[in-house]
Amino acid sequence: MKLDPIALRNDFSMYRNAVKMQGKPLVWLDNASTTFKPDCVIEEIVRYYSEETANSHRGDYDLCYNIDQKILASRKTVAHFINSEVEEVVFTTGTTGSINLVAFGYAAKTLKEGDEILLSEAEHASNLLPWFKVAELTGARLAYVPLDKEGRITVENVQKSLTPKTKIVALAQVGNVLGFVAPIKEIAAICHRNHSILVVDGAQSVPHMKVDVKDLDCDFLSFSGHKLLGPTGVGVLYGKMSLLLETDPYVSGGGNNDKFYKEGTVTFLKPPMKFEAGTLNIEGILGLKPAIEYIEKVGIENINAHERELKAYAVEKLKATKNCVIYNEDSEAGIVTFNIDGVFAQDAATFLNSRGIACRSGQHCAKILNDFLGTPATVRASFYLYTTKEDIDLLADAVAHGKEFLDAYFI
Amino acid sequence: MPTSFELTPMMMREVIMDHYSNPRHKSTPSGDGYVSIHASSTNCIDDFDVYLKKENGKVADALWNGVSCTISGASTDILCDQLIGKNDEEAHYLIKQYLNMIEEKEFDDSVLDEAIVFMNTGKQAARIHCATMGWTAMDEILYKEEK
Incomplete structure (x- = not known):
C-alpha cells in the first residue's frame, strides 16, 4: 500500500509544531543520522x-x-x-x-x-x-x-x-x-x-x-x-x-x-x-x-517502496539542476550523496541550512571511503517515511542556486 | 569603517571567495624556522596545518595548507596576510578583536581590515569553529613561541 507522508506527519510533533530553522520551515533530510519520534514513542x-x-x-x-x-x-x-x-x-x-x-x-x-x-x-x-x-x-x-x-x-x-x-x-x-x-x-x-x-x-x-x-x-x-x-x-x-x-x-x-x-x-x-x-x-x-x-503498522515494505520512489525522484531532480555530481545514483537506499559544482561540501550544507534544509556534510564517519570517491567530503540527503517530494524540490532548488552559497552569511 | 575596501555584502563575498580561490599563503614551508600546529574540526572536514616563522620579534611568514571549507580557508589566509610584520602584542590583539567579533562581543574594528568580512559568521552558528580554527591555532603558536 502506498503510504501518505503528509498524513503520517500528523503523528510527529516535530512536524505539527512547524519547527523552523533559520526562519524557514524545517526540511529534514538527515534521517540516516537520526529520525523524528512519533507521539506514541x-x-x-x-x-x-x-x-x-x-x-x-x-x-x-x-x-x-x-x-x-x-x-x-x-x-x-x-x-x-x-x-x-x-x-x-x-x-x-x-x-x-x-x-x-x-x-x-x-x-x-x-x-x-x-x-x-x-x-x-x-x-x-x-x-x-x-x-x-x-x-x-x-x-x-x-x-x-x-x-x-x-x-x-x-x-x-x-x-x-x-x-x-x-x-x-x-x-x-x-x-x-x-x-x-x-x-x-x-x-x-x-x-x-x-x-x-x-x-x-x-x-x-x-x-x-x-x-x-x-x-x-x-x-x-x-x-x-x-x-x-x-x-x-x-x-x-x-x-x-x-x-x-x-x-x-x-x-x-x-x-x-x-x-x-x-x-x-x-x-x-x-x-x-x-x-x-x-x-x-x-x-x-x-x-x-x-x-x-x-x-x-505503516509497513516496512511500504516505507521501503516510498524511499525508493523518493530516491529516483531526487536523482532526477538533482540531475536536472546540472549543477551537482551524484555519487550513488544507482544505490537502493533512500540516500543521495552529492556535491554542488564548485562548492565545498561544508559550505553547501551551510547554504542548505540557511534555507531551512538539514543535510549532513563531511565524510559521514566513513573516512576511508572518501579515497574511493576521490573527494574529501560530500553532502548527504537521506529520506524516511515522512519525507515528501516537496522536500526534495526544495533541496533541488537550493542546489540549482548553489553558486550563491555565501548568501548564507549575507541575506 | 577603516577597511581598505568598501564594505558591502557583495564586496565581502568577493573578498572571501578571492582568498578561498586564490589563497596567498596556502603552502607548506620549504625553509627552516617554522613552527606548526594542526587545526582540525570535529565535524570532520577542515583539516589543515598552520605555520609561523618569526624573526627579530616579528612574524616573518605565516602559511597554512590542507583541506578547508571556504570560511576556514579564507579566514586563515586573511589572517596570514595580516600577521606578517606584527609583533606578538599586535598579533594577539588582532586575533582577540577578531574572535570578539565572531563571538558577537565588542571589538576594535580598526585593526581587522579584510577580516571584517566574517562579521556575519554568527548567522551560521555551525561555522563559527571554521571561522576561528586557523586563528586560534596561530594564537597558540604565538604563545608557545613566547615561552
Whole structure:
C-alpha cells in the first residue's frame, strides 16, 4: 500500500509544531543520522517517568514487576521484527555499543595472532575502530573487501577476500554514505562455508527494509533505536544463541550475574541478561517498542517502496539542476550523496541550512571511503517515511542556486 | 569603517571567495624556522596545518595548507596576510578583536581590515569553529613561541 507522508506527519510533533530553522520551515533530510519520534514513542517515555517509574530486575513490588514485563514485551517486539528468538535480543546503547560488545566480548576472546578480520572501505567508524583495537589486542590482521567500481560490496569480492584465516567478516547491510544494499544472505552462506562469523551492521538497513535474521543467517546484527523512530541511547545486538553463550559481557555489575564469591569467581546470567549489567536505559527500551510497532503498522515494505520512489525522484531532480555530481545514483537506499559544482561540501550544507534544509556534510564517519570517491567530503540527503517530494524540490532548488552559497552569511 | 575596501555584502563575498580561490599563503614551508600546529574540526572536514616563522620579534611568514571549507580557508589566509610584520602584542590583539567579533562581543574594528568580512559568521552558528580554527591555532603558536 502506498503510504501518505503528509498524513503520517500528523503523528510527529516535530512536524505539527512547524519547527523552523533559520526562519524557514524545517526540511529534514538527515534521517540516516537520526529520525523524528512519533507521539506514541514520546507518550511511552513520558508515561514511564510520570506513572511507571521503577528500576528493572527482580523487584518485589508491582511497579518493578511491571517494568520487567514491559522490558520483556519490548524484547519480544524486537524479536518479532527481526525474526529472532526473544533471548537473542540484547539491549545495548546503540549500534556502536552492539558492535563493541561483539568485538571485545567475542572477537577479542576468540581471535589469535595471524587470524584475519575482513571489513570494507565503505564501513562507518563504528564498524572499523573496534576491529582496529581487536587486531591490536590479538595480533589479528585487518583486510578489506574491495568495492566494485560503483561502490558495492559483491559476493564475488567477498569470496575472493576470504582466506582460511578469516575468522570475522564485519559489513554494513546498507552503507551509510552510498546506500548500496549488500547481499548479506549470500555473503553469510560463503562466510559459513569458510567457517567465518558474519557480523552485520544494520544501522542503515533495519529501519528501512525487511531484515529477517533467520533468512539472512547472519551471526550478529546491530542496530540503533533512534534511527527507526525510537529514542536515542538504546540499540540492539542480535546474536545467535550459540555465539552469545561464547561471548563475554564486557560490562559487568549488578543485574548480569548469578553468583559471585570473594575469591573472584562469578557465574553470569544467561543471555541476554548476561550483557545487561547496571540500570538499563529503561525509557529507551520502553520507547523502542512503540517505534517498531509504528513502523510495522505503516509497513516496512511500504516505507521501503516510498524511499525508493523518493530516491529516483531526487536523482532526477538533482540531475536536472546540472549543477551537482551524484555519487550513488544507482544505490537502493533512500540516500543521495552529492556535491554542488564548485562548492565545498561544508559550505553547501551551510547554504542548505540557511534555507531551512538539514543535510549532513563531511565524510559521514566513513573516512576511508572518501579515497574511493576521490573527494574529501560530500553532502548527504537521506529520506524516511515522512519525507515528501516537496522536500526534495526544495533541496533541488537550493542546489540549482548553489553558486550563491555565501548568501548564507549575507541575506 | 577603516577597511581598505568598501564594505558591502557583495564586496565581502568577493573578498572571501578571492582568498578561498586564490589563497596567498596556502603552502607548506620549504625553509627552516617554522613552527606548526594542526587545526582540525570535529565535524570532520577542515583539516589543515598552520605555520609561523618569526624573526627579530616579528612574524616573518605565516602559511597554512590542507583541506578547508571556504570560511576556514579564507579566514586563515586573511589572517596570514595580516600577521606578517606584527609583533606578538599586535598579533594577539588582532586575533582577540577578531574572535570578539565572531563571538558577537565588542571589538576594535580598526585593526581587522579584510577580516571584517566574517562579521556575519554568527548567522551560521555551525561555522563559527571554521571561522576561528586557523586563528586560534596561530594564537597558540604565538604563545608557545613566547615561552
